[in-house]
Amino acid sequence: MIDFDEAYKKVLQHTFDLGMETVPLTESNGRVLAEDIKADRDFPPFNRSTKDGIALNYAAVEKGTVTFKVEGVLSAGMAQQTLSNGPNCYEIMTGAVVPNAADTVIMYEELTIINGTATISKKPKKGQNIHVKGNDEKLGAILLKKGKRVTAADIGVLASVGKAEVKVRRNPKICVISTGNELVEVSETPLPHQIRKSNTLSLAAALADENISATSLHLLDDQEIIENALEEALQHYDVLLLSGGVSKGKFDFIPDAMEALGVRKVFHKVWQRPGKPFWFGVQEELNTVVFSFPGNPVSTFANYHVYFLPWLTNTLGLPHAEHQVILDEPIQIDPPFVRFVQVTVHWEKASLHARLLKDGGSGDLTSLSKSAGFVLLRPKEEPYQKGELVTFIPTQAII
Amino acid sequence: MIDFDEAYKKVLQHTFDLGMETVPLTESNGRVLAEDIKADRDFPPFNRSTKDGIALNYAAVEKGTVTFKVEGVLSAGMAQQTLSNGPNCYEIMTGAVVPNAADTVIMYEELTIINGTATISKKPKKGQNIHVKGNDEKLGAILLKKGKRVTAADIGVLASVGKAEVKVRRNPKICVISTGNELVEVSETPLPHQIRKSNTLSLAAALADENISATSLHLLDDQEIIENALEEALQHYDVLLLSGGVSKGKFDFIPDAMEALGVRKVFHKVWQRPGKPFWFGVQEELNTVVFSFPGNPVSTFANYHVYFLPWLTNTLGLPHAEHQVILDEPIQIDPPFVRFVQVTVHWEKASLHARLLKDGGSGDLTSLSKSAGFVLLRPKEEPYQKGELVTFIPTQAII
Structure with a gap:
């Protein structure tokens, strides 16, 4: 059993370079x-007209010329032309290359064209309406x-x-693994003592939000099946995300199986709620890290967001953003557990506020759907106050 | 030329039910x-043990019994058993069905088991450690x-x-269409007067962020090519998102082509910057809406986020969230244009602040990469002040 902060630090110490x-x-x-x-x-790769109109040489305007013979029409995608001295101009469209010897574009609104001659009605500024090459x-x-x-x-x-x-x-290759004889496929009708798989599907969807396509695997609570499957998975993947099988039960084979397969336990159990039985280890020869979450959906989801996402962010070399919210109601957090408390969030003007999710027990089927994330609350003597700033771990897109 | 607010309202009036x-x-x-x-x-679908330990009938504890004969071991996934009166108990694992006639679970930490008999060291509470069916x-x-x-x-x-x-x-079927003879494929080496396509790729990526897989199409600036391609596209898609071809240029065929194909112009040109030449229309017989954005990347991206995303949100029946940020510096917005100004954002505690993007001209190749979104600023006499709340239109995930 270790402290939350120590566990968090240890997880982030076990990132590695996945290459490209x-x-x-x-x-x-x-x-x-x-x-x-x-x-x-x-x-831009060339002097580009930013208006529809005519391109001309400003020197002529400077000399008092107001009429220009139109040499042709230039549209985007045409090769560069060269303006003759007439004084001449080219009709030119937005996005077209300004011709050689032209340095100013005048838009249609400020000129008239009659019988191939353009007459300008307003003196331009030199260089106007040209997006200059390399600007x-x-x-x-x-x-x-x-x-x-x-x-x-x-x-x-x-x-x-x-x-x-x-x-x-390169993204990590991830295998999401559920264990438990009680679990049946989503498409099956469970017997009274069975339930359908859900954690691996939620995790796979969360990983898809990170642009990671994970493989899913289900293992029965049988020591040999588990060891064989994990042995293969450790070889093929960079990360195993397990849910279930890490408690004190007689059929919680994961910790022993991991040890047998050379996965070094970094820690097992953290002073946190939910998700206390979280097991974390690393197979150093194979460069595989193992996040073994408790089977409860809220525990799994909390640990995924609290530990795995920062691990992923670090592994990919991205800056880690810690977010804060304003608590809208007080809450007492007694020692010794760090708490991840489900919240809904709302904006007040430009500030993000959080309200505690009512009845968001760790067993509630729909609480994760109702909440926007967790606030991370360390135990302390005094209650957290309404208006206090606390760490927020979003579990869905907020803005 | 219409007002921004009117244009926005008109776009949202042209949503329709896409079914499921x-x-x-x-x-x-x-x-x-x-x-x-x-x-x-x-x-839960059954009375579910939330701890590893033993299940027993509280009535026996009430009578002073502290030792219970272990009838067997129940793990998750086993069918429900019935506890005999002994007084007996079952070893039970987390997630397992609590046996008939048992109503209380005591965890291993509070008992010892020797030679098939469990002795409890602490009086339980009736019903503890059971997640009750239907709770x-x-x-x-x-x-x-x-x-x-x-x-x-x-x-x-x-x-x-x-x-x-x-x-x-159902998501709208969307075709993203670029026009312009100057555009070549990303994999091609452009001639000096050519540039590579980028708008359609950006738009397709933005649509992918909305779980929409769009089709892309490129059209040369030729009236017949454009009309034929648009005629087919109008039949096959719910939405056409075009970029380019809506200005005053001689090769801006889109508005005329649309009219010829029975697409009713709802408006053309809005008092806004960037993106003034935005053209919006609807083919009522085919139930196809057409967003025709100016070809400039910043204009296209602004109009996509300002108009198309709210249209999509409405069409899908989702609530529209308007966000605000705190301006970190003053800015003067003179009439008559509504301005979409690129900003970076940062958090101060739980509040979202915005800074104007320096040199974020509408032609700057990388300004959209540097900004987090636009602030929507209506013209007014006094400058917007530092600290003022303004509407924020994010163009990427913020949290």
């Missing part, structure tokens, strides 16, 4: 960049840094510089 | 429930309501009640 992999651009959303993304050319970024500039999680906006940047494939941090 | 579809449980994460989810049995939910109770967006936690509930398949609101 190359994925198609369209699959890189949500992944973590394993390379700096550089501009492969200047941006945003120069060839070779770093646009996105290694270690950034790719967003939909980043996909546009990656596309712009031709990254049809992107180097990203 | 049935998906496998594992694909329902993030989707919107189209059915109430009810308990298919009591939860959480009764058969037929509504566990999750129609209209809820499915979370990882909900997946556990759905699994528990045997929903191997789930009825969800």
Whole structure:
């Protein structure tokens, strides 16, 4: 039995470098960049018109010219032309390349074109309506840094510089394992003493939210079955997430099986509620870490969010964000357990507030659906007060 | 040209019921429930032991008995047994069915078992350590309501009640369409006057974040090509999201093509920046809505988040959440344009603050990557003040 803070620290000490992999651009959303993304050319790559109108040389305007012979029409996607001295102009569309010898664009609203001659009605500013080559970024500039999680906006940047494939941090290969003879498949009708699996499905869905496609496995409470299956799983996966089988029961074979398979127990049992029987270990030769959560759904979900997600964040090299909420009601937390208390959250103006979930016992089937996350409360003498800032561990997207 | 508020209202007036579809449980994460989810049995479905220890009848304890003959061992997944009167007990594991005639569970820590006889060291409370049948939910109770967006936690509930398949609101079928002769594929090396596609890839990634798998299409700036392709797209999709081709240029064929194909223009151009040339229409016979965004990446992204996402939220029957942030610096917004200003955000305690993105011009290649979203600022005489609450439109997950 160890302290929560010690357990948390130990979990984060057992992260490791999973290396990188190359994925198609369209699959890189949500992944973590394993390379700096550089501009492969200047941006914009040419002097680009930002308006529909005419392109001309300002020197002519300066000399008092107001009529310009239209040499042609330039649209986006046409190669660069060269403006002749006439004084001439080109009609030019937004996104088109400004012709050589032109340096100013005047929009249609400020001119008339009759019989191939444009007459301007307002004196332009030199250089107006041109997005100058290299103005945003120069060839070779770093646009996105290694270690950034790719967003939909980043996909546009990656596309712009031709990254049809992107180097990203490899995600851990994860096997989600349930144990227990009482569990049947979702599609089955359970006998009176049976229940359907749910933890592994919840965990797999939570992992999918992290862009990780996990494998699921169910093991009966049989020492040999468990040892054989775990032996294979330890070889094939970077992480095993187990639920159930870690309590004091006669059929809680996991801790012994792990020991037999060379998984070093880092700790078993933490001064926390829910999730006290949490077992954490590492198979150092195989570089496999094992999170063995208690079978209760709330315990599993709490430990997944409290321990596994920060482990994942660290492993992927992402910064860890600790969030806070304002407690809307008092709560007493007596020693010796750190408590993860389910809360709903709401915004008051721009501040995030939390209310304790009523009847959110660890056995309540739907409490995890009703709550937005947990507040992490260390025991202390005085009650936590209404208005107090506390650590918040979201279990779903808040904003 | 219409006001922002009017444009916004008009977009939300053109939502429609897309009906429902049935998906496998594992694909329902993030989707919107189209059915109430009810308990298919009591939860827990039997009197369930919450500890490892022994199950006995409290009446015997009441009479002063402290030793109980162990009849057998009950583990999770075993059918219910009946306790004989001895006074006897059963060893029982967490999750197992409490036997008939037993009503109390005592954990191992509070007893010893020698030669098949358990001796208790502490008087139990009647009924302790039993999670009583139906205590959480009764058969037929509504566990999750129609209209809820499915979370990882909900997946556990759905699994528990045997929903191997789930009825969800149908997502719109969406085609993301780019136009422009200057655009080449991401994998191509553009000529000096060309650029790579990026908007459609960003939009497709943003839609994937909403669990929508969009089709992408690119059209050259040719009236016939555009009309033919749009005619087919209008038939096959519920929503067309276009970028480019809606300005005043000679090759901006979209508005005319739409009219020719029976798409009623609801509005064209809004008093807003960026994204002024936004065109919105509806093909009423085909029930297809068309969001035609200006081609600039920031304009497209702003309009997608400002208009399309609320449209989607409404169409799926989800509540629309309007968020606020605290401005960390003043900004003057002159009439007549409503402005969507890119910001970064950070937390101060439990409050969300926003800073204006420096150099976040609408042409900047990477500004969308740097910003967390837009603040929506209506023009007003006085500057917005530091500390003022303003509407925030996130473009990525914040917490």
